[in-house]
Amino acid sequence: MEHGLGIAWKSVSKTYNDGTVAVNNVSVTADEHRTLALVGSSGSGKTTLLQMVNRMVTPNSGTVLIQGQDNQGMNPVTLRRSIGYVLQNGGLLPNKTVLDNIATVPVLQGTRRKDARVHALELLDEVGLEKSIQNRYPSELSGGQQQRVGVARALAANPEILLMDEPFAAVDPIVRRNLQDELLRLQSEIGKTIVFVTHDIDEAFYLGDKVALLRPGGTLAQVGTARELIDHPADSFVASFINAGCLRSELQ
């Protein structure tokens, strides 16, 4: 596992043009066929880190290896089509129906539209949506439905890697738990390399085989399994971040 399969961020840093330091010297690995949960408060650089994988963001220093290969050497368009990406805000195309949104990437890759739509219809079912919404436009869906369509779209081209940016943020706690269970079930069948971004430590513990906790300022606080983080928090920041989560769980 240590030897580079999956995704490896090697000492990556990103400072945006306006001087914001989003990610500061982070090294972490997402193991193949496992889920890495990236967790941290708002603005701690989770989305930035995630987007380095499909080259939507280029690090100022450091490298990102995918299956042992530096992704800077890869064609960005081909790379992006080969990676499933659930955007934080859903990111559906407003001018395409639900079905065509899901079929986007396979069609870009050259699958015949008709075949792509048949598969898209199956995926709709897979993420727990009614088939009746297939011909709606994104503006005719609720926030939660949009996010599920986003998940279906990310799965459509059957990618090895799945990047999920707070995919369940817009749904209520009960539906969220359903979706989380659904994802765990799906993952046990399909075994993707998943990077799952969340600001919710409980969700990170629930879904992540491994959890990477980011500090404000974009540095890595600790990486490990849920057990390791709970039993041996690296410092008071990790401990308090976990405690805040536990407190909320108890209150709920």
Next chain:
Amino acid sequence: MNWLILNCAQILHYALQHMLLSVFPILLGTLVAVPLARLANGFRLTRSSIYVASSVLYAIPSLPLLIFLPALLRTKILNPVNIEVALTIYAIAIMLTSASHAFLSIDPSVIHAADAMGFGAWKKFFQVELPLAGSQLLAGIRVVSVSTISLVTVGSLIGVNSLGFFFLEGYQRDFPLEIWVGIAATALIALLFDQILAICGRVLMPWNHRRVTRERSAA
């Protein structure tokens, strides 16, 4: 009234002529301006020049332009190409600014999403940018259409006849009815074109015309 009945065939003839003369500048002006505006939007310098270029083009007085164009294009003065070129220039002038605005108005997060899905530049232009700028582009085309249809009448001054013929003849013969018929027929054509464009918009962009559009929930 008698005049109207006697000249029915001629009115129809010039109305048809009028439409034919209008279609080409509307289409060509749009086809030139839309990609040009999109290209120019890509760079700060060219983007800010669009407005200047538009204003300068639109400020050219039409009559001198019609007189200079034959020399410039090496065409005969009566050749309809002259008026078509002049009208296309005005169409481009109007369309450049509105197309630039149309593309700038697209929600950047949708463009971001399209990039992240792996759209190449061309596919992104045709499948995402063009459709999403569509309703504003259409608004621009409708202005171009009305403006072109009214400007076509100027052609009568250089012998390219349309419904403008009735303005000229009515004026020369001091016969207001003829002028009014010309104006009414021109307005009817403008209305007809506008309706056709509106219908095209509804057919081509169904996502703008479904139920009440809900607010997209922000995550």
